[in-house]
Amino acid sequence: MDNQEEKTSGSNLKKIAIAVGIILLLLTLISFVGSNVGAMIFKTKALSVFAVGKPHVVLPAEMPFHGVHLSNTMLTSFITILILMLLFISAARKIKLVPSGLQNFVEFFYESLANFIEDTAGTEYGRKFFPVCATIFLFVLFNGWLSLIPGFETIKFNGEPLLRNPNTDINVPMMLAVISFCFVEYWGFKAHGLNYLKKFINVGALIQGFKEMFAGQVKTGLNNMIMGLVSFFTGILEILSEFIRLISFTFRLFGNMTAGMILVMVAIFLVPWVLPSVFYAMEAFFGFIQALIFSGLTLCFLVLAIMSHEEEAH
Amino acid sequence: MEGQGLGLDLPTFIGQLVNFLILLAVLTIFGFKPIRKILDERANRIKESMELAEATKKEYEHAQAEVQKRIQEAQKQGEALLTEARSIGERLKEEAKAGARREAQAIIEKAQADLKRDQDKMIDHLRREFAGIAILAAEKVIHETLDKQKHLRIIEETIRESALGKKVN
The missing domain is CATH 1.20.5 (Single alpha-helices involved in coiled-coils or other helix-helix interfaces)
Known part of the structure; x- marks a missing residue:
């Protein structure tokens, strides 16, 4: 039955x-x-x-307040920051050994992120890297998710949208990339001192080769000089890659988020109902993924920077 | 400017940088640190209590074994004591029995000896008494010539003199 x-x-x-x-x-x-x-x-x-009005894509962030240099993305990032601060401060203010309610949720968030970071960088460094990586993750994630709230980008002020996903403003991804870059280089120097520069300016073998040439050991000297040239160029490539990271960081986030924004806009224009939900769901997912990628890559570069060069060579 | 199309803008950039740094500082000081602390504390607490539980369990097992051992020891001791006591009791009983028997024997022997002595004394006494009477009677017979009546009277007199006369005296 x-x-x-x-x-x-x-x-x-x-x-x-x-x-x-x-x-x-x-x-x-x-x-x-x-x-x-x-x-x-x-x-x-x-x-x-x-x-629905024809979508028109504006890449620079709009300035809804005439005469005030305050972009809508800036306004939104204020909101994101406020939400994050409130969330964490209110969770940590009445912190107890036995968690409950909000503290539970925030702790879960914290622990998942901390485990991810400490698995990659080890416990000792993981704890030092955590604040920056976690803040980048939270900032990117909440920026992305906040803009998925219905009506978010449709509130107009002086004919411009009042709020806009900060990730779609090139200044924000670039700012994050610069933060990430600076943090990575800082830890590189902190872990290796001036030796960190050897990764980029590698002339030791070249000079050694010259010395041997003048000392009459032509064969080994020549060998060393060639090897020295190779490592010198590797160093230059390392410098280049360090700066290319900045650009790739910036445009990965900016591109993904802007593309998502445009996609939703176009979907709303073509089929105003039902179909945009699919893209909204996708955007929610991509927002998470981009946040994870940004913080994860920062973490990877940090680990690369603190690793000894000998270890890296293998 | 090239960046204009993308919206690159130095004031916005710097503003966002400041925003982010403030967020980073606030989250680190007021969010991450207390949470890290409480998590570590909790982990420590759990570890400690688990160790304590482990130790307590071990202690308990140890105590249990100790108690078991003690009980066994006590049992063994008790048994030994019991056996000893039993053997002592047995011995005491034997001894008491032997003593009583000996005493009884002694009493009997003494009684017999006393009896014999009294008997001997009596016989001796009787004998002497009788000899005296006989002597007395003989003296009287010898001293007087006797007819039958005298004879009887003499005997009677002699007896009276010997036993009754003494008693009167």
Whole structure:
């Protein structure tokens, strides 16, 4: 009998799912037909509910306040920062040995991140790297997720959107890249002192080769000189890669986030209902992934910087 | 400017940098540090209590073994004591029995000896008494010629003199 009940409830669920699917499909079609694009295709008049303005992409952050140099991305990052601060301060203010409520949630967050970082960098360095990596992660993540709140980018002020995902403002990813770069170099120098420079300016073998040449050991000298030249160029490549990281960091985040923003915009323009939800879900996922990549790569470069050169050579 | 198309803007950049640094500082000081501390404390506490539990368990097991050992020892001791006591009791009983027997024997012997002595004394006494009477009677017979009546009277007199006469005296 139980089995039968299960069967009937299962078939009921199936029916409900099919019904919901059909409704969603109908909504999609209706919104498509009623939108500006549908009106163009079917030569009808667009319904005002579905008539979304043509998307126009503006890469620089808009300045909604005339005469004040305050971009909408800046405003949003204020909100992100406020939320993060409130979240962590209120969780840590009444911190107890036996956690409850918000503290539980924040601790879970903290521990997952700390485990990720300490697994990569080891416990000792992991704890030192944690604040920067975690803050980058949280900042990027909350910037991305905040902009997914419905209506976020549609609030207008002086004809410009009042709020905008800070990750889509090139200044923010670049700022994060610079922070990451500085932190990496700082730890490189801290771990190796001036020896850290040897990774980039590698002329030891070259000079050794010259010396041997003048001392008359032509063969070994020549050998060493060639090896020295190779390592010298490797050093230059290292310098280059260090700066290329800056650019790749910047444009990876900026590009992904901006592309997401444009994708959602276009989806809303084409099919105002249902379809954008799919892209919203994707954006939620990409926001997380980008945050993880940014902080994860920073962590990787940190680990590379503190590793001894001998170890790296193997 | 080349950057204009992308929206590169130094004031915004610096503003965001300051934003981020403030966020970093605040989160580190007011968020991460207390959380790290509490997590470490909790880990320590758990470790400590687990060690304590382990130690307590070990201690308990140790105590248990000790108690077991003690009980066994006590049992063994008790048994030994019991056996000893039993043997002592047995011996005492034997001894008491032997003593009583000996005493009884001694009493009997003494009683017998006393009896014999009294008997001897009596016999001796009787004998002497009798000899005296006989002598007395003989004297009287010898001293007087006797007729039958006298004879009887003499004997009677003699007896009276010997036994009754003495008693009167």
